[in-house]
Amino acid sequence: MADDRQRMPEDVAIDAASVAMLKKADADGVPHDAFSRADEQGAPCAFGSNGTCCRICHLGPCKISEYVPGVCGATLDTVVARNLLREVAAGAAAHSDHGRHLVLMLKAVAEGRSTDYAIRDEAKLRAAARAWGIEDEGLDTLALAAKAADLFLSEFALQEGKLQTLRLAPKPRQGAWERLGIAPGGVDATIVQALHRTHMGVDHEYKNILRGALKASLADGWGGSMIATAVSDILFGTPKPVRAKANLGVLEKDKVNVVVHGHEPALTEMLVAASRLPEIVAEAKAVGAAGVNLAGICCTANEVLMRHGVPVAGNFLQQELAIVTGAVELMITDVQCCMASLPEVAKHYHTKMVTSSPIARNADAVSVHFDPANGMACAKDVLRMAIANYARRDPAKVSIPDARQPLVAGFSNETIFNILGGTFRKSFRPLNDAIITGRVRGVCGIVGCTNARKGRVDEYIVTLAKELIKRNIIVLKTGCAAVAAGKAGLLTPEAALQMAGPSLREVCEAVGIPPVLHMGSCVDNSRILMAATYLVEEGGLGNDLSELPAIGAAPEWMSEKAVAIGHYFVASGVDVVLGHPFHTMGSKNVSDYLCGEVAQETGAKFHYISDVNDAVEAICAHIEKKRDALGINQKSERKLYDMKDRRALNV
Ligand code: MSK
DSSP states (O other), X not given: OOTTOOSOHHHHBSOHHHHHHHHHHHHTTOOOOHHHHHHHHOSOOHHHHHTOEEOSSTTOOEEOOSSOOOTTOOOHHHHHHHHHHXXXXXXXXXXXXXXXXXXXXXXXXXXXXXXXXXXXXXXXXXXXXXXXXXXXTTOOHHHHHHHHHHHHHHHHHOOSSOOGGGGGSOHHHHHHHHHHTOOOOOHHHHHHHHHHHTSTTSOOOHHHHHHHHHHHHHHIIIIIHHHHHHHHHHHHOOOOOEEEEESGGGSOTTSEEEEEEESOHHHHHHHHHHHTSHHHHHHHHHTTOSOEEEEEEHHHHHHHHHHHOOOEEEOGGGHHHHHHTSOEEEEEEOSSSOOTTHHHHHTTSSOEEEEOOTTSOOTTSEEOOOOGGGHHHHHHHHHHHHHHHGGGOOGGGOOOOSOXXXXXXXXXXXXXXXXXXXXXXXXXXXXXXXXXXXXXXXEEEEOOOOOTTSSSBTHHHHHHHHHHHHTTEEEEEOHHHHHHHHHTTTTSHHHHHHHSOHHHHHHHHHHTOOSEEEOOSSTTHHHHHHHHHHHHHHSXXXXXXXXXXXXXXXXXXXXXXXXXXXXXXXXXXXXXXXXXXXTTTTOHHHHHIIIIIHHHHHSOOEEEOOSHHHHHHHHHHHHHHHHHHHTXXXXXXXXXXXXXXXXXXXX
8 A cells, every 4th residue: 555545435426437446556666646645644734725825035034923024024914915925936937938939839830830730721821810910911831920020929028018919808807907007017027027036125015916926827827828818829739529538437448548748739740740641550460459549638639639639648647547557658748737756656667758849848857859840750659668668567567447438528609609609690690698587597617636645536516516507507628627528428419318306408519519518728727708798799797797697616626727817706706615715814815815806807806616516606697797797697577468558569
């Protein structure tokens, strides 16, 4: 058994495949996994979890309390707010750096420096040009791509003025950001400013710092992430509904299994293409395998799932467990959410660990040099490493759980438009009408990670989605929450429809969408922002995002990116339910602002709700309150007209 396991496998995951692999890890002598390390950590440090540890300068670290400020005099409120803003800045930086790499790749493709890649979705390129106000008359595809890449790059580098991407938001929302002084300038400058204002001896007014957090988050949601999604679609294709499977059982006993993990889709796109090449398949067969099987973890998985139907091996807390199956020849990680422990787990099996980003190496993994100019060659090299490793697989150590849940993913907004309105009359109208008539009560985005320290993995996420669709609330999903839904069968349209409330089911059947929609990876929360914007623009549901009967939830979140996402939803006027609070509970003022006063400024706030049943009630109450405010809950009076009344109508 893992050295420090205090909770049994059944106590930490609802998913039988994960439970089985934790038991296998114990039997195989793997000394640690994320759950046992969480147990070993014990109760978290109170100063850390309350946000009251200040280690920003070397007068400290200082342990701050209500009565004891830091050596510099920084108060509890200042320190807690400052720590939170730094988390938002890190999350925004992660998403935005991802976006920047894609834009540089778009530029390389446009300039002919990256011939392995192409513009896969010209329609999206032209739509993006229109949305960002780029003059495209007479420009061929590559010339337009070059112009778009330059504009996107200038969004990162902008030194004065506001982000142009903000103009995608409803006008009243843009006005609110201006009034509050939280409309961000360039993405890079905004993140630099966030770090500057939290340096020792700069911003000491906690509300000002927290508004800085909202501003930094907007540079992510309506900046770096929005651009990342648009450019991914331009380069790799806008997702369309695709059938696939999820859970550890997608690994195949007789094939060379390669697991892709992280967030950036560039090399993975090439791995998908290379794995299907006859020469690579032949090389796999030559070592006795039936071929190469690609499977994904976390958001790299979501990217290639949505575009190619590549199966998903699991979400965040299954990354170590995929290796424990003993059937993974190679795991390649790019950036974000890839545990430092992976090579240690891999030492107990034959799995080769490979990293592909120069900023995300691991001393015990092989690093490959990837740049878009050598994409296919790099992908082939990686697959050949995996094929060569197949002979080292120990059949006695292989146990692949019999768990592979069918799903449908890939509901981009373009797809939803087409499904709802048809190719010739793209429209959100049927969805707006369904919400206005109350057949769909509202919308909930359930997003974010899974967490080894908070209850049983996936349980809150899955229960929340089931209960909401039962109550006729449509659910939008991204990230690891989307994978959790997939593993639980909620992304199978047929199964989910059986679980949905009667009026939601009727609407979904009529328009042909499932009640739980997989909308993509973490950066694709920008798709949820745009879905909300389209609901507003379609009409009948208010003039701003804050008026919509809509809410976000991150039940089991863990990363700084999730902190940034939560903030950009609240800054956009959409309330957010969190399954556990930020590290801000040390300051009542900061908590009160985030869960109360901020609503007077942005029209939305955070709710910390640890119990899923309470969350269901709170979400339904919030949606009904918004419906009341819109006046769409009023039952219209039924009047029987006689002939005299009819004449008076004068029609
Ligand atoms: S991967 S940020 S664990 S959703 Fe996007 Fe999953 Fe959270 Fe990473």
